[in-house]
Amino acid sequence: MPTFLLPVTLRSLSFASSLLHFTSSLTSSRSPRIQFLISSTSRDLERSLRLRYPNLLAAHEHESIPDWSDPKDLREALGRCDGAILAASGCGDDVINLPSNSSEEWLQCEQNVATLVSKDHRVVKLSWTGGFVGERSPSAMGRANWELEEELKGKFNGEMNWSRSLAFVRAPTGMDAFLRGRLFDLVCGRTLSMSVKRGRIAFVHPLDVAESLSALLVKETFGGELEGLYKLTGPEALSFEEIAKVLSEGVGDKVNYSYFPLWAVQPARWVRGVPGDAIEEELGVIRALEAGVQNGVEIDVVEELLGHKPRTFREFVAENADAWPRADPL
Template structure:
């Protein structure tokens, strides 16, 4: 197990989120000192008996926090784990404010969760924003490490819907992804890699490195549907969508969330998320979890698929 230096404080943004909370448990298990920044959308991670994590300070930082508030939240930290904002509007500006705050607070190392395919002309809107954030971070004197992710296993489960046609019930995975393939990854695998990077005794080992975190295989969405069918015990079939159909299906989501989802699916169709990387295995010391393994190991993560109606 990775062990932490007691002299190094790490700050985890998004600690009340799915990825940040998993990382917090791992840092705690390694004996690390950490400050957990929570936005109020969730709750700070706690031990099974309800007790707070050891050596963990919890600080509430609202999404609209400015550079001054973030500088205070980062004060005394050796490293910051920076997760991207979920809202597209103003996302890059918030990322830059966090990076500026890290500089002002004297942080040494920033680990940023980015996107596979991040580039100025990326198909995915999130990947374009991540490229701008990466470039801004590269322009500072901070040590940096980029963790680029294709898509999480769990994301695809929320594109599955139960549909009824008279007495006929159909379960479908709808996405505007054509016949593309995607190498999805689990939150736990990313958290394991982040732990290894943040707590490494030689932080320079990861300075200036970009890691691509994927599962062990790239599946078409037809293959994803087949794997889901086995897990949920009923037939799930993939139905490609047009962009207009996707916008109609996710009308309850914000415009930015819909655009992120659609453009990510378009990146799948274009082949941009199909590459399989060995980085999880090399950094976590074990094979990345496949979608099939993840479904078997974490049934509560896709419990919504067992409901009579997914939506």
């Protein structure tokens, strides 16, 4: 039975749970044909997954949990596994909730795993920076994901069929970006003040990403092959003005859209003490989004893997309508 190492951070716990949920629905829950070895710095994270999906976890409940921050632990864990899943980011706000933090726990986790995997492993790497993965990307997280992808490709140097053992899954900004950080605060404040005016984003539902990743693992395990690059998006590209309308209908309270001029971003951030490099990153990301870097709608992969159309932003808002309580004005 193939076993995949699944490093889990606090940030990725919810996504990991969704991944296991869909995997259990695609295989027999009593005798699954895929298992996961959880690697975490916290036993509580592994325990929360074990309570719900005990048959999918490779390790015994009393065994020690391999710590992804310990190279020795990680090397031994990889020695027990056929492959690894790099999905420690776990949520779709890597580009849009700025400033980026290069010391993010999930990034260190994935860097550690990428360093130790070998060409004998089957590796799936997920990123939520679709359109921003590149050496000169304005997004720090986009550059970090590019570096991880390049390092993983290097593991298969000289292999003609590297893509059969390595897959990159790229998603644009996730709809769950509205459940945390600045976007969450703006929705609760009922004013979506954004510097992206004409740009559209094909926001993707996090459950579609988890379900697609699960289907990809099952497909590969049952005799299919990894095909290199998979692009996942939502079914429609929306402007922030359209998003505000959908949010208004979903929460039952008016959410206004307000355009915050690009020229005003820098002085506004300076006043709040935001470092200059972080401001430059934000300006670069805004310009790229305005130019349409995440407006492409590509649903063929999702439909092929899942057999249904991607979930809509309207559905996402309906599912989370109570998640945005109105914030009292200061």
